[in-house]
Amino acid sequence: MTSYQLDDDGVVVIIGSGAGGGTLANELAQRGIEVVLLEAGKHLTADDFVNDEWGGYEMLSWLDKRTSSGTWRVAKDHPLTPSWSCQVVGGTTTHWSACCYRFIEDELRARTVYGEVPGTSLIDWPITLADLDPYYDLAEAKMGVTRTNGLPGLPANNNFKVMYAGAKALGLNVSTGRHAINSVPYDGRPATIQDGFTITGDKTGSRWSTLNVEIPRGLATGKLELRSSARAVQIEHDGAGKASAVVYVDAAGVTHRQKARAVVLAGNCVESSRLLLHSKSGRFPDGLANGYGHVGRHYLRHLIQTVWSVFDKPVHMHRGEIMGGMIDDFVRHDPARGFAGGYYIEMNSMGLPTTAAFMDPGWWGRDFASVIEQYANMAGIFMSGEDMPQAGNRVTLTDEVDAYGVPVANIHYDDHPNDLKMRVHGYKTLTSIHKAAGAKRSVEAPAYPASHNLGSNRMSARPEDGVLDGNARAWEVPNLFIADGSNFATGGACNPTLTIVALAIRQADFIAGQMSAGEL
Ligand SMILES: Cc1cc2nc3c(=O)[nH]c(=O)nc-3n(C[C@H](O)[C@H](O)[C@H](O)COP(=O)(O)OP(=O)(O)OC[C@H]3O[C@@H](n4cnc5c(N)ncnc54)[C@H](O)[C@@H]3O)c2cc1C
Secondary structure (H helix, E strand, O other), rough: OOOOOOOOOOOOEEEEEOHHHHHHHHHHHOOOEEEEEEEEOOOOOHHOOOOOHHHHHHHHEEOOOEEEEEEOOOOHOOOOOEEEOEEEOOOHHHOOOOOOOOOHHHOOOOOHHOOOOOOOOOOOOOHHHHHHHHHHHHHHHHHHOOOOOOOOOOOOOOHHHHHHHHHHOOOOEEOOOOOOOOOOOEEEEOOOOOOOOHHHHOOOOOOOOOOHHHHHEEEEEEEEEEHHHOOOEEEEEEOOOOOOEEEEEEOOOOOOEEEEOOOEEOOOHHHHHHHHHOOOOOOOOOOOOOOOOOOOOOOOOOOOEEEEEEEEOOOOOOOOOOOOOOOOOOOOOOOOOOOOEEEEEOOOOOOOHHHHHHOOOOOOOOOHHHEEEEEEEEEEEEOOOOOOOOOOOOOOOOOEEEOOOOOOEEEOOOHHHHHHHHHHHHHHHHHHHHHHHOEEEEEEEEEOOOOOOOOOOOOOOHHHHEOHHHHHHHEEOOEEEEEHHHHHHHHOOOOHHHHHHHHHHHHHHHHHHHOOOOOO
């Protein structure tokens, strides 16, 4: 096992081993670059995972306290866990549904295509789809995304058959969609056995994660050292303003300082902004790389909402892969709908306890029970829509300090009028699909804690508009990079992980190129 010295200043230090960090670690190691990967969580294996939604959630999730404010309902329903991510080697790729869609060109030019949307901080991405496409190809190949590279789609389960019937009746374009879940054996991993629990820790390895694909391959190069249970608490810089070391606390509570040639933050949006804001100095009094005041701002979480419907006959929606269904008719921006941006429709299913908990927190009594007791006859349909960036939607530090001496993060989010219009449109569409399939009753469920956390250290074409350039390198700190979804300039409508992975591969090329040119 490779081991680097703490005073080795030739290593790239990556903070966070999830979609962005785990992928980048492997990609850099494959290019011969020495990497130390710091991960706050434990190194679990498939044997540790449990086929139990709540048990898996508790085992894998980032449960450290956060607080929340703003008009979004999440602040009321989930005030201490407003965002949903993991703290474990592999990050949230150990606990995801694996839907994989690409941004479309219009979404990368949101400000130009949507025009001015008052109250938003919309910008265009500093990169185009032509820049991203080759990396999407690489990401899909490594993740084994269904319906790409000749891989078949996931099979239809009952929940999908309901969605399909409704969509076809309304003339919509429906399929089981694209997923980083093996529909057939691929890349040394088995096909899914459709047990429905791979979302909360995949025991079979049919689903791509950085835990089961990227990190083992990176370790095999001899260039990557993984340090699990290693919580980064500060990024330091030298007199020239370059990142020079990462301070972290190990499982025994001992503090270390790992020197670095370059530092990459990949802590999943909220934690990355939190660490930058906390890494203050005389040179960066408002936080590292925050000279323009954008760190933590423009936070995005997608409009994610589900409609649960009850049917005459059993559906048993928990059987099979939980999100194997997709409709893309509403993705494109269409001003005639009265709002900017678009949304994907996807399938959703949850176990009984989770469905009951998330259906409408606070709802109880006979009416609620009359829905829940028909769980076996229930189907779920879901949307992921583009929310509007707003400067005031942001991650900030509170006065409360955690066990590592780092201030607890607050997430403030106010719904924008555009978001509210899209929400109404989306609920109506989701309900109409189920009604067309014969639903007896439909319930519009509010958003659960944010699982798509994006934008709070965004890329921009000009330093005045964001934190990072088009390679997700900090405008103000030339050897500091971000590899998680906080680097998104806008959110688009699609689930973000394919894009996080594509950007991480692209970033690996950039970092390797800079190193060979002697510029990093
Ligand atoms: C239930 C659920 C379902 C989802 N389904 C989908 C889906 O179908 N499709 C899709 O595209 N996306 C999905 N997502 C979202 C997806 O999982 C995330 O977008 C993705 O994993 C984010 O990648 P990341 O690299 O930003 O962060 P993560 O994968 O969360 O990794 C961040 C890592 O950084 C570590 N870390 C944080 N702070 C520190 C620190 N200070 N020191 C050391 N380590 C630190 C964390 O412990 C974590 O392991 C889902 C998420 C959830 C919760």
